[in-house]
Amino acid sequence: MPAAIAEAERVPAVTPPVAPPSFGTLALRWYRLNQGRLRATAIGIISLLAFLLVWHLLTTYRVVFFVRFTNVPSPVAVYGSFTKAIHDPKFLMHIVLSCRRILVGFSLAAIVGVPLGLIMGRFKLVHEVIFPVAEVLRPIPAIAWVPMAIMLWPTNEQSIVFITFLGSFFPILVNTLHGMTLVDPVLVRAAQCLGARERAIFREVYFPASLPHIFTGLTVGMGVAWVSLIAAEMISGQYGIGYFTWEAYSLVQYADIALGMIAIGVLGLGSSLLIRGAGHLVMPWRSTR
Amino acid sequence: MSEMLASEPKGHIEVKNFSLSYDSIEGPVQAVTDTQIHVKPGEFVSIVGPSGCGKSTLLNAVAGFLKPTTGIVTVDGERVNGPSAERGMVFQQYSLFPWKTVRENVEFGLKMRGMPRSQRERAARTLLGLAGLEAFEKHYPEKLSGGMKQRVGIVRALATGPKVLLLDEPFGALDAQTRVIMQQILTNMWQRLKISVLFVTHDIDEAIFLSDRVYCMTARPGSIKAEIPIPLERPRQQSMMMSSEFLALRRGLMSLIREESLKAMGGEINDMGMQGLNIELHGHSLADVI
Structure with a gap:
């Protein structure tokens, strides 16, 4: 009887075995299923190319229309300084140092x-003690901490980290806490009447939820980490991609300014993609299809 | 597994002098008052009543989630002092762990008990097989239909071999056809496992079709208004729902509940609805007029 019921409910979760379709049909089906994504990718590429083109036109004709493009480097010039920079160990060191600071600061x-x-979400007293302090400190932008950080830490490197x-x-703390408050109490009760004690409930329900x-x-947090890092490097650093960008301005190396900015953008994008990938790995139940 | 399929009925629930109230700004509010119920080992008992009458409160007290204000809840003579795997519970909202596959959900209770992985995997597969779900063991709950989710919920609650199964309007969110199938599955499992079942529902047909006995509760503060034995023979068929015996039981229960529902809504209806309807009460109760 149970098998009959499974059939009666007609849930399209298991497909019955059929003759393997030809490559053509498969390709067509894949295309139909991914049509939306392919479209988005195509439009994305076109829009990036359009951005480059507009940039190119604005800088080659040195447009002045409220905003002045007279000194802005052209894409070609930036590409030129890029090809030079990747062979320059100093530029690579700037990037490596920035990445290391992000890695250490963000991981901590x-x-x-x-x-x-997690603990604040579970234990009321901890929440009551820590939350007010966190709320007062949270609105202070990390950059405003620069003078204080220089006083607090013996080396520049430490204060930047x-x-x-x-x-x-703060984004990590606040979001984790928020997640804890949204845990469905029915799931906690379900775990309890399956014999789960406090620690198991924490591990098996609160944490994954x-x-x-x-x-x-x-x-x-990763986004804000980059914002804070670049600001700190511009103010107090001797190395790092933020310092590189600021130094380029002081040395009137206009192409390097844009190169530094693009490098920051690419690094920021790469690190948030890494986190998204880790999220998919850790939460397979959230991945669609 | 062998202990689960034991033939000795178990799970004698006893609720004595039970009342439960909670504090509010206007003082204590009685949710349930002066209630006695019992479920004999292996018996299937339902609680019906108007919405808000405290039937879920009563069930949650048996589960151990709520402490009675007065009175005592015992299972096989042992006082209930909090939730435990001895009393399996099935919730209306399915409450499957979304981050666990179907099989991991079923394994959960066994894992909490410290059963080794390979052993509990085997046990979970067997149970899923009984419920016709073996093909879905690796699926996440999100991908399942409502009926399948609730089947997993029932299997999960039964996996630890509880003495008692408590169900809180488990089929309330399902469509009519699925509900009928689920009722049959539940009956089958109950007969096979010979455990006691306490089933809360607002669906009178469901209560009669499934139960050996039905308690009907009054409007808030809830108490037991009537206890109705259901003498229909087993195994029960869907066609029995058209029999005169079934319909007589249904009529009786229906009028009991209607009385209570009207009592629960009486105040509001007198205040607002009745003016528009132009019904003169002339001192009669609303139930008499309608």
Whole structure:
């Protein structure tokens, strides 16, 4: 009888075995299923090319229309300084150092912020003690911490990492906490009457239920980490891609300014893609299809 | 597994002098008052009543989620002091763990008990097989239909071999056809496992079709208004729902509940609805007029 019921409900979850379709039909089906995504990719590429074209036109004709493009480097000039820079160990060192600061600052923020958010969500007293302090410190932009950071930490490197840490810490904490408050109490009760005790409920219910919000926090935190890092490097650094960009301005290397900016953009995009990929790995139940 | 399919009925629920109230700004509010119910080992008992009458409150107290204000809840003579795997529960909202596959959901109770992985995998597969779900063991709950989710919910609650199965309007969110199938599956499992079932529903047909006995509750504050034995023979068929015996039971229960529903809504209807309807009450109760 149970098999008959499964059939009666007609849920299209298992496809009955049929003759394997030809390559042509498969390709056509794949195309139909992914039509939306292919369209988006195509339009995305066109729009990027259009951006480059507009940039090229504005700079080659040195347009002045409220905004002055007289000194702005053209895409070709930026590409020129890019090809030079990738053979320059100093440029690579700037990038490596920035990435290392992000890695350390962001990892520390995640290692402290996620468990703290989970504990604050579970234990009222911890929440009551820490939340007011966090709420007061949270609106202070990480850049405003620069003078304080220089006083607090013995080396420049440490204060920059500290700024990066602060930038990403609060989004991670707040989102983790938010995730904890949204855990469905019915799931907790379901676990309880299956014999789960406090620790198991934390591990098996609260933590996985909060994961989507934790990853939102990590994604936002990574973005703010880059913002804070670049600001800190511009103000107090001697190395790093933010410092590189600022130095290019001081040395009137206009093409390098744009190169630094693009490098920051690419690094920021890459790191948020990494986090998104990690999210898919950790939460397979959230991946569609 | 062998213990699950044991032939000895178990799970004697006893609720004595039960009342439950909670505090509000206007003082304590009685949700359930002066209630006695019992479920004999292996018996299938339903609780019906108007919405808000406290039938879910009563069930949650048996599960151990709520503490009675007065009175005592026991299962096989042991006092209920909090949720435990001895009392399996099935919720209306399915409440499957979305991050676990169907099989991992079923395994959960066994994992909490410390059963080794290979052993609990085997047990979960067997149980899923009984419910016709073996093909879906690796699926996440999100991909399943409502009826399948609730089948997983029932199997999960039964996996630890509880003495008692508690169900809180489990089929309320399902369409009519699926509900009928689910009722049959539940009956089958109950007869095979010989455990006691306490079933909360607002669907009178469902209560009669499934139960050995039905408790009907009054409007808030809830208490037991009537206890109705259902003498229909088993195994029960869908066609029985047209029999005169069934319809007589249905009529009786229906009027009991209607009385209580009207009592629950009486105030509001007198205040608002009746003016538009131009019905003169002349001191009669609303139930008499309607």
